[in-house]
Amino acid sequence: MQFEGTVHKYGRDVDTDVIIPARYLNTSDAAELASHCMEDIDPEFVRRVRSGDIIVADENFGCGSSREHAPLAIKTAGVACVVAASFARIFYRNAINSGLPIVVCPQAAYEAQSGDRLRVDVAGGRVENVTRGAVYEAVALPLFMQELIARGGLLPYVKSRLDEEAARG
């Protein structure tokens, strides 16, 4: 998984209420959720974002609610991946489970600015800021999660496990 895109940079503690405000949670429609993505922190985001862009943030990205609508809205808005100094734990799980690539890379997160071009190698754990000519090593995804992703995500993983058990009787 490799991406190159333009950075949209945010600070620390970006919470799920500003990623997708609860007033829009009376639907699970991904396109509708995406049309309000980041609305309460950056009302222009939806108009500015281009397919393949990258969200970069400081610590604790996605803190707050368990709403999986948050990674879903980000992904459906066209964002290729999120790079942050750290992620809140439920958002982290939700991103992995819903197929939004995420990368933990504090130094890359601190030094990136909106408009920079970033190249991200998720599996290789490498972030390159093309604009600033800097390369950073990212925190590798734990092996268990790499296996989850390799098997198509959490539900396909569980389905194949249960099918195997059923086949064994």
Place this chain on the structure above:
Amino acid sequence: MGSTIIEKILARAGERAAVKPGEIVEAKVDLALANDITAPIGIAEFEKAGFERVFDPAKVVLVPDHFTPNKDIKAAAQSKILRDFARRHGLEHYWEVGRVGIEHVLLPEQGLVSPGDVIVGADSHTCTYGALAAFSTGVGSTDFAAAMAWGRIWLRVPESIKFVYHGRLGRHVVGKDLILHTIGLIGVDGALYQAMEFTGEAVETMGMDGRLTMCNMAIEAGGKCGVVGYDETTKEYLSGRAKRPGTVFASDADAEYARVVEVDADAVPPTVSKPHLPSNTAPATELAGVEIDQVLLGSCTNGRLEDLHQAAMVLRGRTVHPRVRLVVLPGSQQVCLEAIADGTMKTLIEAGAAFSTPTCGACLGGHMGVLAAGERAVATTNRNFVGRMGHVESEVYLANPYVAAASAVAGHIATPEMIGVGE
């Protein structure tokens, strides 16, 4: 080296002799729950993946509490997804409006939580149930879907932080103040991925309602769970209530902690979190200049009977400031009935409160008291993020029920003493 209570619970659920922080376990789930916001995505994923039945209809719980009674047509469609799924799969624990309560008040009250349980919920405040010496944590909709099908969940065993609260709480200081103070101390990611174990005299002498409030807000420090050890208070709360006996675990004296945080609980004042983070704390007395438009009393954090009693104690014989709306979001129908029986509801209504049916309501800016631009609320809820209770230019101050009630009377942030209570 010994183990913490959380390590012991996860070892048992993961069928291991012992576990250490950082290990991944596939833990058996005692309850998996979701609500009218998170369940629809989970149910869609469950069906898309081709699962046909839930692992145990007694252990999958659906609670339509966020936008109910249905606030609009879209919300009604979401609730219907839960209703249809609950019927189709014969779920034993599903409640219609009129019987439903706010999930984290309802489940312990109904005896669905037992010590030693592993509970996962597609709601971040699922961490509440740690007050009953259980492991419980918030997850997303896909995790919920997987748990429904599998009866297990993968979990990384968390490191634990031990909080020791020395001394006894002062007047009008409750569990809410201890947890706000703690979040102020360590920050909104101060316990990221970790378990928060609450101990010490102030917790030992605290009733169950206060403990539930403390564990409820572990997530606001980034915590994976909050937990309080089993004792006489737990035993008494569960007696005649718990539907399963559960298993009692306790931390060993030589258990290993990531760190130990000592707090002089007797020095903690009534504490308020200012906009826009729960960690942005200050003593309530320092905020007397802050005028308010609304007070929200209730929610999964402070919507239990003891919370309403605290507010009623302040409001008895007083009236809500003419400029202020006081909205009460009780946690459950049982809480309402008890508040009627003991006169609490009458006291609140006579003071000028609007008494809602149980719902998450305006806590997350859904309905029943949403804020306009420029408006400011004191709320006994758990989050004061930008736009949390309504317009992006509204503000939320988090407080305990005593302070919320006193502020409703004063028209600005106030402690009970500041409006003459108990003098």
